[in-house]
Amino acid sequence: MKKTFLYDEHIALGAKMVEFGGWEMPVQYKSILDEHKNVRENVGIFDVSHMGQVFVSGDEALNFLQKIVPQDVSKFSLNHAHYCQLPYSNGTLVDDLIIYKLENKYLIIVNASRREADVDWFKMNLGDMDAKIEDKSDEFSMIALQGPKALEVIEKAGIKKENQPKFFTISETKLFDFDIYLCRTGYTGEDGFEIICKNSDVVEIWKKLLELGKEFSITPVGLGARDTLRLEAALCLYGSDISEETTPIEAGLGWSIPKDKKEDYNGKKVILGQKNGEIPLTKKLFAFEMLDKAIARHGAKVFIDGRECGCVTSGSISPTLGKNIGLCLISFVGECEDLETSLNTNEKSIGTVIQIMVRNKLYNAKIVKKPFVEKKYVK
Amino acid sequence: MSIQQPEGILCSKSHEWVLDEGDTYKIGLTDYAVEQLGDIVFVELPEVDSEFAKGEVFATIESVKAASEIYMPIGGKIVEVNEELINSPELINENVWEKGWLVKVQSDTFAQDSLGLLEYEDYKEEVA
Incomplete structure (x- = not known):
């Protein structure tokens, strides 16, 4: 299992470590609930060094990216971040990405567990295009600083x-004299930053931020709270809510995909067809809130009117709302075919009562709008 | 969790404790188990009068991350459940030995069922 350069810091802080995407990562330091709350109210610091950094440069970097993502990369402005997906030719997802447009190059942030798959896919798509793909994940570490007081820290x-x-x-700048990329992005629904730095500098940056963050009640936050925070913001997790079996439209990510991109890209026919309604969806991701007292976890079966029609992809308690929430993928095929018409708009789907099986008993839940907790981004 | 464990408790290797209270036996989770689980957010307890054999699942406890099944350390009939946990599952984290108990049972089989149970010190050594 791989360890980040902050491993010893986590151990010293008393973290409980778990395996995640091939990495040994802190799941919590003291309490997932307290860490979650502190990010919503103050500020939390996360080690997200397991995420990968891939740079793309060269004369045809733009053409290359245009081929592999549904977003229109020609419209990306300098130093802006974009949430993108990486579809296969059938429209389902290799991964989801953040792409930053830098001077003369692009920086792509990939999920830890998908790094190899992504780079293989990049290379397979490169053909004879004049673009350079550099996976620099092993050179960089990454820290997220999230919460309303992140700016003050x-x-x-x-x-x-x-x-x-x-x-x-994003800006290329210096923090404590170290060269960093400072990005106003995150995965919690809060305002905040992600700091990309050299491996050799990360321990000092981490320690200094923790030290001078004290007056803002900073706490280290593990993957446990990262998961409840992102779920409240209804941000998808690759491998749970999105996968090689879901298209971005099925996952409700159509908002990020332009209708008017001229260039062809992998999966365009399916993705645009689904977005325009020419190709009916065979499944869709919905947000739900439990009505009965039970926590629905990943994999729990979903029923509508007595028919099994899908499963929970993410489920947990919402520490902010004090309710049990989750995302589920509902299928529109076979005996559930009619659900496509009854659930195909927000107006129709929201409020629909569904049942979820937990320990062999059915519990009521209802479909709600996303996100569960409003995002606090300062735009 | 600074409160001392009650005198005379017996622990199972599946991390439950039993305390002989005369008429009934009180059952809870060990401090070690609670420490491993983290914040407890949901507890599902059995109905009063239901009966379980030693080793049967009688309750479910959920932390933020996962659900865990809880096994009977001895066989018996449930005579009381800790209703307070339904709305305040965090009592298990805060006070595992007193307010965090799960159920009280009557047991005719305690003598034989308790043979495989460990005294707290031995249990701690076992799980350490």
Whole structure:
């Protein structure tokens, strides 16, 4: 199992470690609930060094990216971040990505567990295009600083608020004299930053941020709270909510996909067809809230009117709402075919009562709108 | 969890404790198990009068991350459940030996069922 350069810090902080995407990562330090709450109210610091960094450059970098993502990369502005997907030719997903447009190159953030699959897919799609793909994941570490007080911590660290990157942008800057990428992005639904730095600098950056964050009640936060935070914000997790079996439209990510991109891309026919309604969906991801007292976990079966029609992809308690929430994939095939018409718009689906099987008993839940907790992004 | 474990408890290798209270036996989870689970957010307890053999699942406890089944350390009939846990499952984290108990049972088989149980110190050594 791989260890991040912050491994010893986690152990020293008393973290409980678990395997995640081939990495040994902290799942919690003291309490998932407390860590979750502190990110919503103050600020939390996360080690996300398991995420990968792939740079794409060269004369045909743009053409290459245009081929592999549904987003229109020609419209990306300098230093802006974009949420993208990486579809196969049938429209289902190799991974989901954040792409930053930098001067003369692009920086792609990939999921830890998909790094090899992504790079293989990149290379397979490169053909004879004049673009260079450099997987630099082994050179960089990554820290996320999330929560309403993240800006103040970074200001205290020497970068004034007016010089901090705006929402969903990136800047190449210095933090404590170390060269970093400072990104106004995250995976919690809160305002905050992600800091990409050299492996050799990460321990010092981590320690300094924890130290000067004290007055803002900073706490280290593990993957346990990262998962409940992102679920409340209804952000998809690859491998749970999205996978090699779901298209971005089925996953409700159509908002990120333009209708008017001219260039062809992998899966375009299916993705655009589904987006335009020309190809009916065979399944769709919905958000639900439990009505009965039970927690529905990943894999739990979903029933509508007595018919088994899908399964839970993510499920947990929502520490912010004090309710049990989750995402589920509902199938529109076979005896559930009619659900396509009864659930195909938000107006129709929201409020629909479904049943979820937990320990061989059915519990009521209802479909609700996403996200569960409003995002606090400062745009 | 600074409160001392009650005198005379017996622990199972599946991390439950039993305390002989005269008429009934009180059953809970060990501090070690609770420490491993983390924040407990949901408890499903059996109905009063239901009967379980030693080793049967009688309750489910859920932490933020996962659900865990809880096994009877001895056989018996449930005579009382800790209703307070339904709305305050965190009592198990806060006070595992007193407020965090799960059920009270009557048992005719305690003598034989308790043979495989460990005294707290031996249990701690076993799981350490």
